[in-house]
Amino acid sequence: MSRAERLFDLLQILRRHRRPVSGAVLAREAGISLRTLYRDIASLQAMGAQIEGEPGLGYVLKPGFLLPPLMFSAQEIEALALGLQWVGRRTDEGMGQAARNVMAKVAAVLPADLRERMEDDALVIGHGWDRPQPIDLALLRRALSESRKLSIRYTDEKGARSKRIIWPVSIGFFESTRVLVAWCELRGSFRHFRTDRIEAAEILPERLPRPRRHLMKEWQKTLLPESDSSTRYSVPCSHRTRETPMSQDIKSADLVFYTNPQSRGNIVHWMLEEIGCPYTLRVLEYGTTMKTPEYLAVNPMGKVPAIQHGGVVVTEAAAICAYLADAFPEAGLAPEPKHRGDYYRWLFFTAGCLEPAATNHLTGWNPSLDQEMSFGYGSYARVLDSLSAWLKGRIYVAGDRFTAADVLLTSQLQWGMVSGMIEKRRTFEAYIEAHVHRPAAKRADEQIETMMVQKAGQAA
CATH class of the missing domain: 3.40.30.10 (Glutaredoxin)
Structure with a gap:
């Protein structure tokens, strides 16, 4: 690495830290010795960078200093292209078009070898969960940028409709859904609104009572973990953690x-x-x-x-x-002995045949006819046909009640059809519809969604 690249990297590291950071941390992130770090800090200060601090106290870069950027590395190009692809597929049309414009502008100024790297399809973003969006997400983004209140009509998961005035704070884009974080005047607290359940929205002339960045900090405080330092999430589990002594049982x-x-x-x-x-x-x-x-x-x-x-x-x-x-x-999640054959068959068919076949198919690769005997699942089409034939007219995989095999297969089919890994078939849709609304499934979904929202808040 040249000295110029090292100085540029050091500036980028300083920009990531908004508060004073010790020389030891900077040296570790930059992969250099403390002695080299002190020399590089002095060099940047001599070039006009407003870096305040001294050895033993820490350093912070004041805004306003610009160093002419160096060319992207090949890995940076891949990261940029992958991120822009994600935005193009997972956001609204306006944001997606902006991402495509950025890709075109960046590609136009890259050397030929790096342009090829950016246009390479070695890394791709698959199709997301396409849900109908009654409102244009661009409207929500405009309310956020203008810091204005929103009037919305919302339908919750139980089908109850309500009209609310909210103060928009942030939009989270997840694989399975999009969530608007906002202060709800009706509830008097922060709420998370799935955008596919917002039936109508109107930007009001009233501005937010407090700056949005202050609301963001207030919301983030509600997500702080209560205990357990090993996890950064505070999840309202229905079955709370308990301390129990070890025993023979x-x-x-x-x-x-x-x-x-x-x-x-x-x-x-x-x-x-x-x-x-x-x-x-x-x-x-x-x-x-x-x-x-x-x-x-x-x-x-x-x-x-x-x-x-x-x-x-x-x-x-x-x-x-x-x-x-x-x-x-x-819990009754294993069937009676007479149904154990079907139970084990489809439990491990899901793990050993369905998932690998679907994963390979998603990447665009399927075994040829002469290769099928080398793969446990044979072919993607045969896997889906076999499963579809078994599920036709059935509610449960094995016997006449819900089992662990239904948990696994329902989850795999639901995610597979959402992500495009598994072809949508009416037989599969009817089967998962019978199980995804179970109370335990809803509790798990709510806890997972809470973790996702908290993760987005901590990364903001």
């Missing part, structure tokens, strides 16, 4: 659930709500807390979900569902 042992709201852990979250046993939630982040030595001792793959039940560790969503059904028979 494994059923009375503490149940710890490791997850992330954007993972297969959501399947297990639903399963835990179904069994009704208190559990301790540990929310981990990709690339950081999932890779710590402490968690790798639980799951060497460094992935979620995983559970610890007394001295037992179980990973993989299908295995966890099967284990919990057996460990808590009183």
Whole structure:
């Protein structure tokens, strides 16, 4: 790395920190020694950068200093292209067009080799969850930018309609939904409104009583965790964490659930709500807390979900569902012995055939005829045809009641059809419709949505 690049990187690091940051932290982030850092700080100050502070106290960059930018690196180009693709697919038409315009402008000034990197399709954004939006999101964005109140007509999850005056604070764009955070005058507190449930909206002439950035800070304070330093989320679980002494009976042992709201852990979250046993939630982040030595001792793959039940560790969503059904028979999530064949068949068909077939299909790759015998699932079409034939006219996968296999299969089909991984079929839609409104599923969804909103607030 040249000295000019090193100085530029140091400026970028300083810009990320709004408060004084120690030299040790800066040196670590920049990958240089403290001695080199002090020399580079002095060089930037000599060039006119208003960097205040001194060794032992910390440094902060005052706004206003501009250093001519260096050319993007290849990895930065990939990150930029991927982010703009996401905006183009996951936001409203106006924002999507703006993202495409940015891509065109950036590509126009890049050298030929980097332009090819930006236009490369090695990294792609799949289709999101397309839900009808009764209102234009551009209207909500304008209310945010102008700091004005909104009058909305809203339908909640129970179908109850209401008219409200709200103070818009932020919009969260998630894979499964879009959420408007706002202060609700009707409820006298912050509320999260799904935009697909806003039937109508009108920008009012009244401006917000307080600056939006102040409202954002007030909202973020409502999301601070109450305890448990291992997770940054405070989730209102229906089965609260409890302290229980270890005993010989494994059923009375503490149940710890490791997850992330954007993972297969959501399947297990639903399963835990179904069994009704208190559990301790540990929310981990990709690339950081999932890779710590402490968690790798639980799951060497460094992935979620995983559970610890007394001295037992179980990973993989299908295995966890099967284990919990057996460990808590009183929940009735394992079928009678005469139906266990169908139960195990489709439980592991979902994990061993449906998911890999759907994942490969999404990437545009399917086994050729001569390759099918080498893959456990054979072909994508055969997997869907076999499953569709079994589910036709059925409410449950095995027997005449809901089981852990239904939790896993419903979750996989719902997410697969939403993301475009699995072809939409009426048989699949009828099957999942029979289960997604179960009280346990709704509780899990509400807790997951709360975690997603909190995560967005902490990243803002």
